[in-house]
Amino acid sequence: MDEQDRVAAFVDEHELDAHLAYRVLDLESEVGEIAKEVTTSTGYGAEPAEAAIASDEIGDALFALLALADAAEVDAADALDESLAKYEARIDESGDAGSGR
Secondary structure, eight states, X not given: OOHHHHHHHHHHHTTOOOOHHHHHHHHHHHHHHHHHHHHHHTTXXXXXXXXXXXXXXXXXXXXXXHHHHXXXXXXXXXXXXXXXXXXXXXXXXXSOOSSOO
16 A cells, blocks of 8 residues: 555545545645744744754645545656656756756
8 A cells, every 4th residue: 555545545534535626725734834834943044054844744745745646536656757757858858857947
């Protein structure tokens, strides 16, 4: 059982099913909590080397992302493979993984 299956099983077991739009909003909220932790731990950016994020906040965002993938009927592992291939192609073509450069 992979991580996406674990999240889907947890959602089913605890009757936490939600519409795709709710899953997107939940992911945005969880990523916002990560941003808030970095903002406060760095003194609002004054000390970037002090950035800190609690592992459970990363876990919350990962849960939300995997629940979103499941709601969208997207295999997260396949989507990651696609993304890595895209970045690899960009690096091969331009020497940079970023888009628009």
